[in-house]
Amino acid sequence: MANKFLSIGExxxxxxxxxxxxxxxxxxxxxxxxxxxxxGHRRYHREDVIWLDFVLRLKRTGMPLAxxxxxxxxxAQGEETTRERFALLELHRERLAAQIAELQESADxxxxxxxxxxxxLAAATVPEDR
Amino acid sequence: MANKFLSIGExxxxxxxxxxxxxxxxxxxxxxxxxxxxxGHRRYHREDVIWLDFVLRLKRTGMPLAxxxxxxxxxAQGEETTRERFALLELHRERLAAQIAELQESADxxxxxxxxxxxxLAAATVPEDR
DNA sequence: TCTTGACCTTGAGCGCACTCTAACTTTTAG
DNA sequence: CTAAAAGTTAGAGTGCGCTCAAGGTCAAGA
Numbered sequence: 001m002a003n004k005f006l007s008i009g010e011x012x013x014x015x016x017x018x019x020x021x022x023x024x025x026x027x028x029x030x031x032x033x034x035x036x037x038x039x040g041h042r043r044y045h046r047e048d049v050i051w052l053d054f055v056l057r058l059k060r061t062g063m064p065l066a067x068x069x070x071x072x073x074x075x076a077q078g079e080e081t082t083r084e085r086f087a088l089l090e091l092h093r094e095r096l097a098a099q100i101a102e103l104q105e106s107a108d109x110x111x112x113x114x115x116x117x118x119x120x121l122a123a124a125t126v127p128e129d130r
Numbered sequence: 131m132a133n134k135f136l137s138i139g140e141x142x143x144x145x146x147x148x149x150x151x152x153x154x155x156x157x158x159x160x161x162x163x164x165x166x167x168x169x170g171h172r173r174y175h176r177e178d179v180i181w182l183d184f185v186l187r188l189k190r191t192g193m194p195l196a197x198x199x200x201x202x203x204x205x206a207q208g209e210e211t212t213r214e215r216f217a218l219l220e221l222h223r224e225r226l227a228a229q230i231a232e233l234q235e236s237a238d239x240x241x242x243x244x245x246x247x248x249x250x251l252a253a254a255t256v257p258e259d260r
Numbered sequence: 261t262c263t264t265g266a267c268c269t270t271g272a273g274c275g276c277a278c279t280c281t282a283a284c285t286t287t288t289a290g
Numbered sequence: 291c292t293a294a295a296a297g298t299t300a301g302a303g304t305g306c307g308c309t310c311a312a313g314g315t316c317a318a319g320a
Contacts, residue, residue, distance in 0.1 A: 009266065019267085020309055028307090039316055041267055054243075061236045065307070082254070086247040093244060096237050100230060106191045107226050113184075114223060117216040124212070139296065149297085150279055158277090169286055171297055195277070 005035075005043040015052060029069045030055060032076060061096050135165075135173040145182060159199045160185060162206060191226050 012019045022042075025031045031052065035043045044052075058068050071088055074081040142149045152172075155161045161182065165173045174182075188198050201218055204211040 007266080008268095018309075021307085023269090024308065037316095039267085040269095041316080057236055057239060061233060061240070082247065082250060086244070086251060089240065089244055089247065093237065093240050096233060096240065100233050100237065103191060103226060103230050103233070106187055107223065107230065109187060110191070110219065110223050110226065114216070114219055117212065117219065120212060121216065137297080148279075151277085153298090154278065167286090167297095169297085170299095171286075 005045060006049065008042045008044070011044045011049065011052070014049070015056065017056075025052075025055070028065060030065060030072055032072070058092070061092070062099065063092055067092075135175060136179065138172045138174070141174045141179065141182070144179070145186065147186075155182075155185070158195060160195060160202055162202070188222070191222070192229065193222060197222075 006014065008019045008022055011017075012022060015022075017025075022031070026034060031048065034048055035045060037043055055068055055072075058071070059065075067088070071085060074085045074088070136144065138149045138152055141147075142152060145152070147155075152161070156164060161178065164178055165175060167173055185198055185202075188201070189195075197218075201215060204215045204218070
């Protein structure tokens with residue numbers, strides 16, 4: 001138990017991504033070339049899983065794969081890119097704030113519209129008085 | 131001034147959508163067949179603009195065109211679909227709330243990560259003590 | 261040993277939401 | 291009157307992010 005490695009099928013189940021997608025991410029440079037068994041089967045290590053979780057977090061916030069890939073490339077280059085990665089994430093954080101604000105505004109507008117629907121329905125379901 | 135109609139170019143400028151996209155929305159059933167001049171040029175009326183604004187609001191909140199189209203179809207069918215449209219919007223409102231909550235959670239996680247970057251950079255830029 | 265299922269690679273295909281091309285007509289400014 | 295800008299259509303092309311098909315290899319249980 002608490003296996004050291006995960007096969008692609010296991011990681012697929014754990015992450016919710018298809019095995020296709022995991023291979024695609026690797027080929028796209030988002031996951032670095034992962035360890036292999038002697039026969040060529042992928043073995044994902046704890047660090048790979050942690051990195052994937054972070055990637056999925058960025059994805060959930062709408063960062064395009066191309067930009068995630070850029071971050072991954074910087075990360076692979078090591079410490080001297082720390083400042084650049086920081087700047088990239090900071091920019092994304094700002095976009096995220098803007099996105100949240102816009103969604104909130106739309107949610108408010110939607111609430112108003114829903115209220116007019118409620119009023120309409122209330123009027124329609126009581127066509128006679130009492 | 132305060133023209134009664136808009137040409138496709140004018141609406142394009144006003145809405146930020148390309149004329150291509152406006153025609154595409156019409157062909158996709160999102161904008162109902164719009165008025166034409168005798169020679170076939172489109173003329174958008176005030177109601178068309180108002181509806182487009184609402185469509186764009188739904189779009190900004192991540193509603194796929196197929197679902198917007200469903201709403202448009204119901205709307206075209208008239209009053210007896212009011213309840214269904216209301217339900218559709220209410221469901222979307224809930225998804226929107228979930229989306230906002232998830233983004234907020236990711237924003238918080240990102241803030242933590244940014245803080246560790248700040249700590250790292252602070253440590254790295256003062257390698258000697260003073 | 262056989263079979264079943266998980267895995268491998270390469271490359272094609274797909275769904276969404278546009279975006280553009282080509283060939284043509286209409287409108288507008290000078 | 292004419293040139294250029296803006297409009298029309300049908301249909302092809304694009305970019306993103308997967309998703310799958312084909313044709314194999316490998317591992318584990320009956």
